Amino acid sequence: MRRVLWIIAAAVAVAIPFLVPKTFYLQIVAGAYITAIAVYGLNVILGYTGLLNLGHAAFFGIGAYAVALLETKAGWPFWPALLAGCAASVVLGAMVGSVSLRTRGNYFAIFTAAVGVMIAIVFTNWQELTGGNIGIVNIPPPPSIGPLAFDGDVPKYYLVLGALALTILICRLVRHSLVGRTFVAIADNEDLARAAGIDVARVRLTAFMLSTFLAGLAGGMFAMYNGNLGPDQTGLDITFEQLLYLVIGGIGTIAGPLVGTLVLVGISHELQGMQQYRFLIFGPLLVLLVRFFPLGIAGGFSRLTARWAAR
Amino acid sequence: MLEIKNLGVRYGAASPALEGVDLTVRPGECVTLLGANGSGKTSLFCALSGLIPSTGQIRFEEREIGRMRPAAIVALGIAQCPEGRQLFPDLSVEKNLRLGAYVGRRDRRGTEAALERVCTLFPDVRDKLRSPAGALSGGQQQMVAIGRALMARPKLLLLDEPSLGLAPKLVEATLDAVAEINRAGTMVLLAEQNAYAALSIAHRGYVLANGRVVLEGSASALQQNELVKKAFIGA
Numbered sequence: 321m322r323r324v325l326w327i328i329a330a331a332v333a334v335a336i337p338f339l340v341p342k343t344f345y346l347q348i349v350a351g352a353y354i355t356a357i358a359v360y361g362l363n364v365i366l367g368y369t370g371l372l373n374l375g376h377a378a379f380f381g382i383g384a385y386a387v388a389l390l391e392t393k394a395g396w397p398f399w400p401a402l403l404a405g406c407a408a409s410v411v412l413g414a415m416v417g418s419v420s421l422r423t424r425g426n427y428f429a430i431f432t433a434a435v436g437v438m439i440a441i442v443f444t445n446w447q448e449l450t451g452g453n454i455g456i457v458n459i460p461p462p463p464s465i466g467p468l469a470f471d472g473d474v475p476k477y478y479l480v481l482g483a484l485a486l487t488i489l490i491c492r493l494v495r496h497s498l499v500g501r502t503f504v505a506i507a508d509n510e511d512l513a514r515a516a517g518i519d520v521a522r523v524r525l526t527a528f529m530l531s532t533f534l535a536g537l538a539g540g541m542f543a544m545y546n547g548n549l550g551p552d553q554t555g556l557d558i559t560f561e562q563l564l565y566l567v568i569g570g571i572g573t574i575a576g577p578l579v580g581t582l583v584l585v586g587i588s589h590e591l592q593g594m595q596q597y598r599f600l601i602f603g604p605l606l607v608l609l610v611r612f613f614p615l616g617i618a619g620g621f622s623r624l625t626a627r628w629a630a631r
Numbered sequence: 632m633l634e635i636k637n638l639g640v641r642y643g644a645a646s647p648a649l650e651g652v653d654l655t656v657r658p659g660e661c662v663t664l665l666g667a668n669g670s671g672k673t674s675l676f677c678a679l680s681g682l683i684p685s686t687g688q689i690r691f692e693e694r695e696i697g698r699m700r701p702a703a704i705v706a707l708g709i710a711q712c713p714e715g716r717q718l719f720p721d722l723s724v725e726k727n728l729r730l731g732a733y734v735g736r737r738d739r740r741g742t743e744a745a746l747e748r749v750c751t752l753f754p755d756v757r758d759k760l761r762s763p764a765g766a767l768s769g770g771q772q773q774m775v776a777i778g779r780a781l782m783a784r785p786k787l788l789l790l791d792e793p794s795l796g797l798a799p800k801l802v803e804a805t806l807d808a809v810a811e812i813n814r815a816g817t818m819v820l821l822a823e824q825n826a827y828a829a830l831s832i833a834h835r836g837y838v839l840a841n842g843r844v845v846l847e848g849s850a851s852a853l854q855q856n857e858l859v860k861k862a863f864i865g866a
Contacts, residue, residue, distance in 0.1 A: 498736055501726050508719040515680055515713050517705025517734040517783055 321625060326575075333481055343473045350477045352585040353484045354541045359562045359569070359577035360487045361534030366563075367572035368500065369527045370507035372429040374559050375416070375436025379532040381443055381554030383409045383539025388456040388549045389449065398462035398470075402540040409536025410529050417528035421521060436556055443551035455550030459543050476545050483541050484578070487534055492574055494530065503527050564602065568609055570616030579617050632657055633679075633709075633787055633818065637687040640674045640842075648674040649685070649842045656787060656820055661813040663829040663850070664822040665863055666839035672822040673714055675839070676789050679820075680704055680711045691787070706734040708786035714795065714822075716773040720765030724756060724775050727764045731782030741784065749778035752808055770801035777808065787818040794825050806832050826863030830854050838862075 340346055358380050365373045386405035390396040396404070420431045443450050450456065462470040462479070470479055494500045502523045505513045514520050543549050552558075569580020584602070591598040613620030633656040640649040649671045656662045666672050678685035681701040689697040696704055710731070718727050728749060732742040750757040753774040759767060764775060773793055780788055790809060794802040802825060810832040813819045823829035830836060830850045838846035838859065846858060853859050 498729065498733070501722060501730055502733065504721055505719045505730050508721055509717060511682065512713060512717045512719070513730075514682060514701045515711045516731055516779060517702050517710070518730070519700070519702040 322622075330485075337474045337477055346473055346477055348585065348589055349582075350473075350480045350545055352581050353480045354538050354545060355562065355565065355585065356578045356581040357484055357487045357541065358535050358538035359565050359581050360491055361531045361538065362559075362562050362566050363571065363573075363577050364491065364494070364503075364534065365527055365531035366566065367576075368495070368503035368507065369524055371421075371524070371528075372432075372563075373528070373531065374429050374433035374556065375439065376432075376531070376535055376562060377554050377556070377558035378436035378439035379409045379413060379535035380539040380542070380558070381439060381551070382412055383536030384543040384549050384553065385443060385450060385456070385539075386536075387540040387543040388459050391459050391543075392456055398460070398544055402537075402544070405540040405543075406533055406536040409532045409539065413529045413532025413535075414525065417525050417532075421524045421528060433556060433559075436554075436559060440551060440554045440556070443554055450551070453551060455548060456543075457548040459547045459549065461547070462544060480541055480545055483537060487537065488574065488578070490530075490534075495574060499523070499526065564606065566616075568606065568616055570618030570620070573615065573618040573622070575621075576616050576618035583617065632692065633820070634690040635679075635688065636690075638675070638678060638689065639686040640671070640678050640683060641686075647842055649678065652687075652839075652842075652844055654837055654844065656818050658818065659813075659816065660835065661810070661819040661821065661833045663826075663833035663836040664820060664839060665824075665826050665829065665836055665853075665859070666822070667824065667862070670839040671842040672839060673791055674842070676711055676713070676791050676820075676822065679709060679789060702734060705783050705785075708784075709789065710780040710783040710785035710787075711789040712776050712780040712791065712793065714791035716769065716776040716793075718764040718772055718775055718779070720763065722764060723761055724764050724767070725760040727775055728756075728760075728779050728782050731779035732784075734783055742782070745782050745784050749781055752781075752811065753778055770797055770804070773797060773801070773805055774808070777805070777812075781812065781817075785817060787820065788812060790819065790821045792822055792824065794823065794828060802828055824863070826853075826859060 336349060337346055358376065362373065362376050365371050383405040386408045387401045390401035390404055391398060416435050420428055420435070423431050444452060461476070464470060468475070470476055502513065502518050505518060506520055506523060510520060542553065565580040565584050566577055568584060569578065570576025588598060591601060609616065635652060635654040638649055638652040639647055641647045652675065664672050664675065674683065677683045679689060681699050681704045685697060688695065691707060691709060694707065696707065719730065728746060729742065732745060735741055755771055756774050756778055759771060764772065767775065777790065777793060793805050793809065797805060806828050809819060809821060821829055821833060830853055833850045835849050836847065836853045837844050846856065
């Protein structure tokens with residue numbers, strides 16, 4: 321059942337460029353995929369280990385700015401720039417993690433929020449490097465690999481889709497590995513995990529680094545796809561938006577980040593005319609969902625299918 | 632061999648949870664730790680596992696372990712089964728057990744052998760390997776909790792009140808399993824309020840009160856002791 325749904329989803333995703341009439345819609349879907357990659361990263365740290373990283377969008381920014389700067393200022397091609405962007409995000413993640421993971425609960429959230437705000441301030445104010453509020457424009461597309469060229473909307477869409485597929489695959493593998501189970505064990509009962517001989521600090525740092533890797537990957541993809549980049553993508557409000565997608569999609573589930581992002585980006589787009597008033601609809605939606613489906617759309621769905629199967 | 636000398640544990644400014652505790656577990660022994668609620672049994676276990684800081688000496692197999700990290704202590708061969716049959720409820724029984732082998736995860740063959748050993752010791756567990764741990768009965772959960780500690784292949788097993796909240800028949804089955812684990816060569820330190828049951832399988836025992844050892848001796852001597860009889864056995 322679940323596998324069939326994934327195959328259908330994959331088939332639809334591959335067919336979308338031939339189905340939608342305007343590239344405008346293709347861009348919206350690709351944008352949602354990129355956000356979903358970042359939401360998967362948030363899911364690793366929040367859904368698997370129970371830690372709320374409010375600086376998540378800043379790590380997205382690190383990946384994005386690294387790619388944009390290496391391409392425009394240092395003249396690197398996209399591929400090594402993407403690797404460097406992911407690496408930069410992970411290295412910074414290791415540094416921030418090794419300090420912030422000494423704190424717990426609300427303090428962890430506050431600490432990471434502060435780090436996120438600081439990084440966003442650097443993006444906005446270091447004008448010589450980042451272009452300030454204007455940001456970076458004319459980021460070149462990836463160079464072609466053999467006959468594969470990446471300079472149009474459709475090839476870029478497939479590139480983003482590939483990154484998303486890779487992300488989902490990594491999350492699935494991790495979830496079902498011993499490391500993934502230690503994430504769950506620590507979220508379930510930290511003291512017991514410690515007593516069972518799990519090195520809690522090291523496992524948490526691993527989760528944090530994986531999470532920032534995915535944020536960096538999403539950022540790099542964002543810079544590549546849009547061809548331009550500004551600091552508005554890296555702030556606290558973006559983290560909260562991603563958090564909303566995750567909660568509505570289903571925290572800790574494999575499908576949740578994708579489902580939540582697609583649904584909310586879709587609704588958000590339909591309600592674009594309402595601008596910030598669209599949160600008047602998101603707010604009650606969130607309340608209803610948390611009340612009736614605390615595990616989000618994906619969690620609620622698997623509970624319903626389990627009930628049908630039990631009949 | 633475990634040798635504890637002058638062990639102290641203090642939480643904040645309150646009177647100490649443990650003070651001047653001397654205790655040994657010799658190779659092959661099953662030693663029971665008797666004491667009422669709040670007498671310091673759990674503090675002693677947590678200090679041994681490195682979960683809380685302590686003063687004094689804790690030597691295990693000729694090594695000072697008092698300042699080691701919990702993961703390193705488990706790797707040296709001391710595994711704890713904490714009180715209240717705690718499991719990871721969202722994970723299946725098998726995954727709970729495999730997490731117990733986390734410190735020995737690189738030795739796959741050893742892990743499989745340990746899993747087989749646990750299933751042989753607790754046949755009920757074998758039937759439930761795929762069930763979520765939260766869905767098991769109390770007795771089964773206790774067996775999984777002990778099994779998880781055994782998965783680390785410990786030389787010394789710390790059991791904190793394994794009989795707590797179990798029906799009398801299950802208490803007996805649980806302690807029989809503990810005796811069997813001990814007979815197979817694992818040292819056992821068993822904290823219990825159920826003194827009668829614990830002394831029936833232990834070689835020696837210590838009685839803790841207000842964080843101090845007030846009595847120690849062989850199991851048979853403690854069974855005859857008036858203080859023990861009055862305080863724990865109710866005879």
